[in-house]
Amino acid sequence: MGSILVTGASGTVGRAVADALVAAGEHVVSAVRDPASGGDASGVSITPGSEARGFDFSGPSGWAKAFTGVDRLFLLRPPAIANVEETLLPVIDRALEHGIRHIVFLSMQGVQFNTMTPHHAVERHLKKRKAPYTFLRPNFFMQNLSTVYRDEIRDDSEIYLPAAGAHTAFIDARDIGRVAARVFTEPGHLSKAYTLSGEQSLTYDQVAGVLSEVLGRRITYARPTASEYSARLAARGATADFIAVQQMIYRIVRLQVSAFPNRAIRKLTGTPATSFRQFAIDHQALWE
Template sequence: MSTFLVIGAGGNVGSELSRLLEAAGHTVRRGTSREAGPGQVHVDLITGTGIDAALAGVDGAFLLSPPGHTNQDQLLGPVVDAAKALGVHKVVLMTAMGADADPNGAMRKAEVHLEQSGLTWNVIRPNWFMQNFHTFWLHGIKTAGVIQLPTGTAKGSFIDARDVAAVAAVLLQGDTHANRAFDLTGDDALDHDQVAVLLSQALGRTIRYEDITPETMRPGLLAAGLPADYADFLLTILHFFKLGYAERVTSAVRDITGAAPRRFTTYAPDYRTAFA
């Protein structure tokens, strides 16, 4: 059995990935930027604190682009370098679908840094998470029964974070797909009106979608505590959603795990209590 470091182990992907790896008999070091509790190790990507200690003696590591920051290359590069120096065998990096579209983008620079490190690697680029609806977009749904986003009528092949974790678990435990990048999506694409209907059915109350402008959304993002540069980044990628770039469907989840990705009709009932 192996030892794996999972950065962001308290998040939607990291928590499920940790569970899957432990269920397979492995030892998991759950990385957290907060004070470490039982089964956790302190890793602060902003200051670099704890990186070497967390990576020492592990066989593989899962890294992700830290939310709220736009300099992902600067934050993740030192972790990749430390993994190489400490003899880690495999690193799986999660960025986002579309990260490879801009060679000068910070996420793509982080990917290239890993790809050129000499480590065995995988990059996974998930599309928009279904879980965003009960986290980032939850306030409007709970208080007003409305999803407010500047995405027009465009569709997205939303993916369940649990399927992203399942892919990462397979990639960490073997090298069949080594040194490849994968765009991860759900099995179908939905617009936000369709999402609202499915949420309404699952929650037993009416949810509707309202298309808003980026200018309308930005103050709310800032009020929620997002840094201005990250708010602008989020609005930029939502604009790409509106242009149709999130609609593409891939077979990567099925190809890697052998199972079909979950549909929204599974996600919504599973998380019903989160919307209460």
């Protein structure tokens, strides 16, 4: 049995996947840009017990070394990568040449209906190559509230997102890690696609209410319009690409595409999905 190469290993989902795989007794290779530091360029650490190896989607010369002794691949698209034809698709081709026997790809919910997304292109390529794949299609991450939107919650006691009154069945990235570990280590998951949602569907008013109770201070949901939200991002120096992605995400949210809970995590792992309240308790210090 070979190792599992986890791309994005110092990020939210990649780290969760590596954590779950190490806990399951697998030998994990954490792909990072700076293996000497045991993390990424900003010093973010990788999972203890995993092996750090250098890997750069834009640097094919290092891929062969990264794949040495590896027979399975967890593949995700870093947010900064838009052109998957020049990055992720060649990685898939190299992995198949290397003899990788299972590629688990972190896709996105509803990708099968959204042909313009880079995730759709990656799924299409994996199918075209008849690759041994499994697609994980998660809902909106709870961790976005503790990372991307953390500062406004911590400093302004406000959630400022253009979701209107829509519901979202948020998912904890740690649950994605648990699912990935099962998919990699159990038979029966090849050529499958799993839509992963939490078991609760919450509005952002309800999210603010849970955070208020956990943090012991009032957190409000501002309900900006899409144009107001984009204007604030632009004023804070966000790039046009980032703003466009945010517009797409919250257009989907307002259409209630992300509203539907399911029990896929429970079925795949044997334990329920993490509730938002438990997530807030676990990450309380990040907003204080």
